[in-house]
Amino acid sequence: MEKLTQYKNSINNLVSTANALQKIASAIEEDDLFEQLKLVKLWAEEQDLLLATVGEVSVGKSSFLNALLKQPVLPVSMKESTALVTHVRRGENLKASLYIEGEQIFSSKDLESFNDSYTVHSKRWKDESVGRLARFKKIMTTKNEVNDDTYIEIQLDHPLLQNRVRIIDTPGLNDSGGIRSVITKRFVRKADAAIVLMRADKLLSNSEMAFFEEYILKKHVDHIFILVNRFDKLGTDDQITVKEAAYKKFKELNIPEKNIFFVSAKQAVHANSLEKIVVSGEGDFPTKALQRKAESLTPSEQVSLAKDEMLRLRESSALNHFFDVLQEFLVSNKGEGRKKKIENQLQEIGKRLNDELDDANKDLLRTNDEVKTELKRNRDEHKQSIKAMETTRQKFSEKTRLEKHEFLKRFEKVFEAIKAEVEAETTITHIHSSEAANALLKARTDELMDRIQSWVLEELPKIEQSVRQIYLNEYSSQLPTVQNVFQMPTIRSAFIPAEIKTSSSNTDSAALTGAAVGFGAAALLGVGIFGALLLIPAAAMGAAFLAEESSSSSDGRKLKQRLSKEIEKLYVRVEKESKKTIQTGFDQSVETWMNDMEESIQKSFERTEKRLKKIEQSFKDEETNVSKEIEYIHLLKIEVQAQLARI
Known part of the structure; x- marks a missing residue:
C-alpha cells in the first residue's frame, strides 16, 4: 500500500502548504488569493x-x-x-x-x-x-x-x-x-x-x-x-x-x-482468517480439512500450519498481485494528475505572493519625497481606472455575447452526442412493467443531466479564463498607462469542490452525480452557469411520471415504444430548458466575473494606497519602524519560498 500512502501524504502536504500560504495572503491582505487557497484546500480534501x-x-x-x-x-x-x-x-x-x-x-x-x-x-x-x-x-x-x-x-x-x-x-x-x-x-x-x-x-x-x-x-x-x-x-x-x-x-x-x-476471493478470505491465528494465536481455521489437521497439533504447530496455509492461499488467490497493479494505476493514472493540478495552482499563487512582497519591499526603500510622488500617482490612476471601468463594461458585454454564442453551439453538438449514447443504451435495456419503464425513464433523465453537468464542469474554467481575459484586454485598452499594474484574478472554477458538506445533509452520493457540484459553484461563485443549470432537472423531471400513467400494459414491446416516445419528449424539453437556463446562467456568471475583476482592480489600488500611507507615517516615527517592516517582508518572502520548495 506504499503508493497509496505516498499519494495521501503528498496531498496532505499540499494542504499544509496551502494553509501556510493562506496565512501570508491574509497578512498582506490579498483577499483574492486567500479565497482561492480556500477553494484549493476544499478541492484537495475531496x-x-x-x-x-x-x-x-x-x-x-x-x-x-x-x-x-x-x-x-x-x-x-x-x-x-x-x-x-x-x-x-x-x-x-x-x-x-x-x-x-x-x-x-x-x-x-x-x-x-x-x-x-x-x-x-x-x-x-x-x-x-x-x-x-x-x-x-x-x-x-x-x-x-x-x-x-x-x-x-x-x-x-x-x-x-x-x-x-x-x-x-x-x-x-x-x-x-x-x-x-x-x-x-x-x-x-x-x-x-x-x-x-x-x-x-x-x-x-x-x-x-x-x-x-x-x-x-x-x-x-x-x-x-x-x-x-x-x-x-x-x-x-x-x-x-x-x-x-x-x-x-x-x-x-x-x-x-x-x-x-x-x-x-474465497481463498483470500480464508487467508485473512488464518492471519488472525498467526498474529494472535487465536481464531478458528476456516475449513473443515484444516480444522481436522490442526486437532492433533500443539498451539505453536497450529500457528506454523496457519502461517504456511496463509502464505499459500495469498499466493494462490492472486489478489495481492492485482492490488499492486490497481494501486499503481490509481496513483499514476488518476492521483498524479490531481496532485499536479494542486501543485501548479500553489506555485502560481506563491509567485504572485512573492511579487506582492517585492512591490512592498520596493516601497519601503523609497525616500519620503518618492513616497509622496507615488501616492499622488496611485490616486490619480485610481480615479482614471474608475472611469475606464465604466467604459469597459459596455464594450466587454458586447464582446462576451460572441463567447456565449460559441458556447451554445458547442453545447448543441455535445447534447446530440449525449442524446445518441443514452438513446442507444435505452434501446437494448429490457423492461417488463410500467413501473420499470417509469424508473428507467427517471434514470435516463438523471443520466442525461449528469452528462450535461459534467460537460459544463469541464467547460467552466475555460469560459472563465476567456471571459476574464476579454475584460482585462478591454480595460487595458482604455487605460494603457496602468495595464501592467493589475494582475488577473486566479481562475476559481477550476477548483469548484464537488462536495459541499453541511450539517443537515450528507452529499457523498449526490457528489457523484454532479448535482452537488452545482450547489458548490452557486455557493462559491454566485448563481452562475451551474446554479441556473440545477433548475433543469426539476423542470424536466415532470416527464418521468408519464410512462406510469399512460402505460398499464405489461407488454414489453409496447412499453418500450411508449418509453421511446416519452424519452424523445424529454430530450426536446431538456434541450429547450438547458439552452434557456445556460444563457441566463452565462449572463449571470459574466456579471459575477466582471464584478470580481472590478473589485480586484479597486483593491489593488487600495492596497498600494494603504501601504504607502503607512510608510509615509513611518517617516514621522522612529526610523526603526521601517527597518522592522523590511525585516517582516523579508521573513514572509523566506516563508513563501520555503513553502514552494516543499511542493
Missing part, C-alpha cells in the same frame, strides 16, 4: 480515489471487498444480497447508515445486525408495515433505488480507506428487477477504476455482455479491470482453457491482457 465493483448477482463482489478490507464488512449470500449502492469510506469508527432520498433514517455500529436488515432477501423487512423497515421495503418492491440519494454508507477505520480510497459496491447487473443495473453503469462512469467480477465457470453471460456492449465498447476501457473469480474451483486443464477464452473474448472488447486477473 481527492479520494473512487473504486467501483460491478458484476452479476452473487458473483462474489461482496466477498472480494471483504477480502480486500480483511474483515466481513459487506453481507455475503448465495443469493442476491447487496440491496442498494453501498459507499465504503474512511471514518474514525465503524458505522453503517441507511439514507433514503437524502435523509439518514437509520445508523448503527452493529454492522452484522444492520446487514441482516438491509439486504435483498432479509426476512426482517418483508413483513414490516411501519417505520424505517417499511420505507426500505417500499424501495425494494418499487425499485425507487435508482435515486442516487438512496444508498447505504459504511464508515470504517482501515488503511486502504484512510489512504484516500473510497469503495462503491453496486447491485448486480442481472438483479431481479433489471433496473438497479442502470445506476450501476452510472457509477462506473464516475469511478477512477472499476472492477468487473465474473465467474470462471460462466464467462460473459448475457447481462455481462450487454454491459460491455452498452458501456465498455465505446468508452472508458482504460479504467476497467476484469477479475475472473472462483478460478480455484477449476482443474488445471480447465484453467488453461478459461484463460485462453478470456483473453480472446476481452481482446475483442479492446481490454488488454494486463487488465485481466484470475483470482479467488
Whole structure:
C-alpha cells in the first residue's frame, strides 16, 4: 500500500502548504488569493480515489471487498444480497447508515445486525408495515433505488480507506428487477477504476455482455479491470482453457491482457482468517480439512500450519498481485494528475505572493519625497481606472455575447452526442412493467443531466479564463498607462469542490452525480452557469411520471415504444430548458466575473494606497519602524519560498 500512502501524504502536504500560504495572503491582505487557497484546500480534501465493483448477482463482489478490507464488512449470500449502492469510506469508527432520498433514517455500529436488515432477501423487512423497515421495503418492491440519494454508507477505520480510497459496491447487473443495473453503469462512469467480477465457470453471460456492449465498447476501457473469480474451483486443464477464452473474448472488447486477473476471493478470505491465528494465536481455521489437521497439533504447530496455509492461499488467490497493479494505476493514472493540478495552482499563487512582497519591499526603500510622488500617482490612476471601468463594461458585454454564442453551439453538438449514447443504451435495456419503464425513464433523465453537468464542469474554467481575459484586454485598452499594474484574478472554477458538506445533509452520493457540484459553484461563485443549470432537472423531471400513467400494459414491446416516445419528449424539453437556463446562467456568471475583476482592480489600488500611507507615517516615527517592516517582508518572502520548495 506504499503508493497509496505516498499519494495521501503528498496531498496532505499540499494542504499544509496551502494553509501556510493562506496565512501570508491574509497578512498582506490579498483577499483574492486567500479565497482561492480556500477553494484549493476544499478541492484537495475531496481527492479520494473512487473504486467501483460491478458484476452479476452473487458473483462474489461482496466477498472480494471483504477480502480486500480483511474483515466481513459487506453481507455475503448465495443469493442476491447487496440491496442498494453501498459507499465504503474512511471514518474514525465503524458505522453503517441507511439514507433514503437524502435523509439518514437509520445508523448503527452493529454492522452484522444492520446487514441482516438491509439486504435483498432479509426476512426482517418483508413483513414490516411501519417505520424505517417499511420505507426500505417500499424501495425494494418499487425499485425507487435508482435515486442516487438512496444508498447505504459504511464508515470504517482501515488503511486502504484512510489512504484516500473510497469503495462503491453496486447491485448486480442481472438483479431481479433489471433496473438497479442502470445506476450501476452510472457509477462506473464516475469511478477512477472499476472492477468487473465474473465467474470462471460462466464467462460473459448475457447481462455481462450487454454491459460491455452498452458501456465498455465505446468508452472508458482504460479504467476497467476484469477479475475472473472462483478460478480455484477449476482443474488445471480447465484453467488453461478459461484463460485462453478470456483473453480472446476481452481482446475483442479492446481490454488488454494486463487488465485481466484470475483470482479467488474465497481463498483470500480464508487467508485473512488464518492471519488472525498467526498474529494472535487465536481464531478458528476456516475449513473443515484444516480444522481436522490442526486437532492433533500443539498451539505453536497450529500457528506454523496457519502461517504456511496463509502464505499459500495469498499466493494462490492472486489478489495481492492485482492490488499492486490497481494501486499503481490509481496513483499514476488518476492521483498524479490531481496532485499536479494542486501543485501548479500553489506555485502560481506563491509567485504572485512573492511579487506582492517585492512591490512592498520596493516601497519601503523609497525616500519620503518618492513616497509622496507615488501616492499622488496611485490616486490619480485610481480615479482614471474608475472611469475606464465604466467604459469597459459596455464594450466587454458586447464582446462576451460572441463567447456565449460559441458556447451554445458547442453545447448543441455535445447534447446530440449525449442524446445518441443514452438513446442507444435505452434501446437494448429490457423492461417488463410500467413501473420499470417509469424508473428507467427517471434514470435516463438523471443520466442525461449528469452528462450535461459534467460537460459544463469541464467547460467552466475555460469560459472563465476567456471571459476574464476579454475584460482585462478591454480595460487595458482604455487605460494603457496602468495595464501592467493589475494582475488577473486566479481562475476559481477550476477548483469548484464537488462536495459541499453541511450539517443537515450528507452529499457523498449526490457528489457523484454532479448535482452537488452545482450547489458548490452557486455557493462559491454566485448563481452562475451551474446554479441556473440545477433548475433543469426539476423542470424536466415532470416527464418521468408519464410512462406510469399512460402505460398499464405489461407488454414489453409496447412499453418500450411508449418509453421511446416519452424519452424523445424529454430530450426536446431538456434541450429547450438547458439552452434557456445556460444563457441566463452565462449572463449571470459574466456579471459575477466582471464584478470580481472590478473589485480586484479597486483593491489593488487600495492596497498600494494603504501601504504607502503607512510608510509615509513611518517617516514621522522612529526610523526603526521601517527597518522592522523590511525585516517582516523579508521573513514572509523566506516563508513563501520555503513553502514552494516543499511542493
